[in-house]
Amino acid sequence: MLSVRGLSVRFLLPGGRRIAAVTDAHFDVAPGECLALIGESGCGKSVLVSALLGLLPANAQTAGSALLGDLDLLTADERTLARTVRGRRIGLVPQSPAAHLTPVRTIRSQLEETVAQLTGVRGRAALRTAAERAAERAAFPVDHLDRHPHELSGGLAQRAATALALVGGAPLLLADEPTTGLDRDLVDRTVDELRRHVDADGDRALLMITHDLAAAERVADRVAVMYAGRIVELADAEAFFGAPGPRHPYSRGLLDALPDRAFTPIPGMPPELGALPDGCAFAARCGRATDLCATLAPLTGPVACHHPIPAHDGKSPSTAAPEDIRA
Amino acid sequence: MLELRAITAGYDRRAPVVRDASLTVAPGEAVGLLGPSGCGKSTLARVAALLHRPDAGTLLLDGTPVRHWRHRAPRAQRTAFGVVFQQPRLSADPRLRLTDLIAEPLRATGRREEIPARVPELADTVGLTPDLLTRRPHEVSDGQLQRACLARALVLRPRWLICDEMTAMLDASTTAALVAVVEDYRAATGAGLLAVGHDRILLDRWCDRTVHWDTVAPAGKEGAVPATPGR
Ligand code: SF4
Numbered sequence: 001m002l003s004v005r006g007l008s009v010r011f012l013l014p015g016g017r018r019i020a021a022v023t024d025a026h027f028d029v030a031p032g033e034c035l036a037l038i039g040e041s042g043c044g045k046s047v048l049v050s051a052l053l054g055l056l057p058a059n060a061q062t063a064g065s066a067l068l069g070d071l072d073l074l075t076a077d078e079r080t081l082a083r084t085v086r087g088r089r090i091g092l093v094p095q096s097p098a099a100h101l102t103p104v105r106t107i108r109s110q111l112e113e114t115v116a117q118l119t120g121v122r123g124r125a126a127l128r129t130a131a132e133r134a135a136e137r138a139a140f141p142v143d144h145l146d147r148h149p150h151e152l153s154g155g156l157a158q159r160a161a162t163a164l165a166l167v168g169g170a171p172l173l174l175a176d177e178p179t180t181g182l183d184r185d186l187v188d189r190t191v192d193e194l195r196r197h198v199d200a201d202g203d204r205a206l207l208m209i210t211h212d213l214a215a216a217e218r219v220a221d222r223v224a225v226m227y228a229g230r231i232v233e234l235a236d237a238e239a240f241f242g243a244p245g246p247r248h249p250y251s252r253g254l255l256d257a258l259p260d261r262a263f264t265p266i267p268g269m270p271p272e273l274g275a276l277p278d279g280c281a282f283a284a285r286c287g288r289a290t291d292l293c294a295t296l297a298p299l300t301g302p303v304a305c306h307h308p309i310p311a312h313d314g315k316s317p318s319t320a321a322p323e324d325i326r327a
Numbered sequence: 328m329l330e331l332r333a334i335t336a337g338y339d340r341r342a343p344v345v346r347d348a349s350l351t352v353a354p355g356e357a358v359g360l361l362g363p364s365g366c367g368k369s370t371l372a373r374v375a376a377l378l379h380r381p382d383a384g385t386l387l388l389d390g391t392p393v394r395h396w397r398h399r400a401p402r403a404q405r406t407a408f409g410v411v412f413q414q415p416r417l418s419a420d421p422r423l424r425l426t427d428l429i430a431e432p433l434r435a436t437g438r439r440e441e442i443p444a445r446v447p448e449l450a451d452t453v454g455l456t457p458d459l460l461t462r463r464p465h466e467v468s469d470g471q472l473q474r475a476c477l478a479r480a481l482v483l484r485p486r487w488l489i490c491d492e493m494t495a496m497l498d499a500s501t502t503a504a505l506v507a508v509v510e511d512y513r514a515a516t517g518a519g520l521l522a523v524g525h526d527r528i529l530l531d532r533w534c535d536r537t538v539h540w541d542t543v544a545p546a547g548k549e550g551a552v553p554a555t556p557g558r
Contacts, residue, residue: 040498042468154364180496183363183525211498257499259532265504269454269471 006064036220054081091170097161108145118168138163228281334384348544359530362540409480413492
């Protein structure tokens with residue numbers, strides 16, 4: 001469905017500074033699959049989303065390709081993106097539904113407008129029916145359709161935004177931090193609903209960007225971990241969250257930070273994207289780093305690391321000794 | 328001792344968001360207040376931090392009833408509290424460099440001379456490197472800004488910390504790091520904590536005890552509160 005190859009995004013700043021927001025990302029999202037892209041804020045996740053939607057600012061330079069079917073999203077012109085991609089082939093579930101919905105209009109009028117824009121439905125009665133059906137698809141209660149966004153709870157606003165994202169029948173759903181600031185049970189409901197839209201229609205795929213590891217665990221088939229603009233691990237979700245555990249020291253550190261695990265932070269902070277080291281960007285924070293880490297480890301197989309944690313080793317990166325690189 | 332007794336509070340007297348809520352935090356104790364968004368727990372936290380005057384009820388600070396809130400509260404009471412909110416971008420003055428943001432309470436209380444020693448020390452505690460201190464909020468990440476907001480909350484060495492959804496926007500590692508800073512501070516000073524949140528796993532791990540909103544404000548349950556815009 002979506003095939004991303006060597007995607008890089010650079011921002012050129014006044015004074016010649018260059019920000020390496022995304023570097024050499026490779027991944028696929030298959031029909032019927034949910035891929036969760038996880039990482040902390042500022043790691044490049046949202047830039048990647050903007051790149052896929054053609055919404056990067058003018059000072060951005062891209063390289064590589066992002067094929068949706070046979071259309072390269074990186075080189076497509078704005079007209080194509082606006083007319084055939086956004087809403088039609090990619091449905092965006094936004095980070096902050098309250099900000100995404102138009103405050104002065106009812107959910108019904110926003111849904112009807114989107115239906116009219118994206119589908120062939122015409123005529124008042126037909127639009128009304130189609131909008132109600134769209135609401136039902138996202139489990140948005142039809143008797144709340146005449147409310148304004150500020151009259152909705154966070155959960156219902158999220159469903160309204162999801163209903164809008166689904167109107168065009170887009171085969172790829174792109175959810176950008178869909179659960180930020182929601183209560184845990186609302187997080188669960190939101191991601192379950194997203195999952196349902198993937199499962200209900202076997203051809204649909206979901207790419208979810210999140211820093212919420214519990215949400216990712218609940219919904220994803222595979223996880224991609226991003227650090228300092230690079231995907232450092234790409235793994236099966238069950239193995240990643242289960243007993244084998246993550247293999248990249250950064251991923252391991254993220255999971256160890258969870259309050260139901262060790263609750264231990266990774267020391268230090270991520271590097272500035274404008275001043276990345278030549279070698280592994282995690283080296284300054286990594287308990288397994290050696291001299292070799294001054295060079296970059298390519299993402300070969302599941303993990304971009306010179307000394308990945310062996311599968312089945314439960315030790316945390318700070319306590320585990322680097323494995324013998326020849327082993 | 329921090330005692331909230333039968334507090335009713337809100338922004339419209341006819342529709343209070345907090346009804347008859349009671350909660351006690353003992354000195355040195357860490358209490359987690361758990362509840363769904365929009366339930367009124369943040370408003371109660373603001374009452375406890377002397378930032379919001381309740382419509383009814385009593386707040387006792389070490390046995391003394393609080394009579395004034397906000398800028399009218401006596402300085403000794405106001406400075407006994409350090410408060411961190413959910414959204415660092417809403418609570419930090421966008422014009423201030425992080426170093427001035429952290430130093431602000433010292434300036435406001437006429438303790439400028441402490442700035443040169445206290446700010447670098449706190450910056451180090453919360454993990455902010457010197458180069459970040461000269462930046463303004465829009466030049467740092469949410470996590471870095473929240474670190475600065477926590478440093479500001481600690482700068483006057485408060486006896487009580489009120490953390491209202493402090494980590495809701497943050498990733499797991501930054502969350503664990505900021506909670507560790509709070510706990511180190513409490514271990515060193517014996518400060519009490521009221522941590523408001525919606526994540527039971529986090530509050531259970533962090534606090535001595537977690538109380539649910541329904542037990543703090545049982546009366547508020549029926550008069551279901553409509554969604555509060557911008558909680
Ligand atoms: S072991 Fe080396 S390559 Fe792997 S994460 Fe640590 S510093 Fe990077």
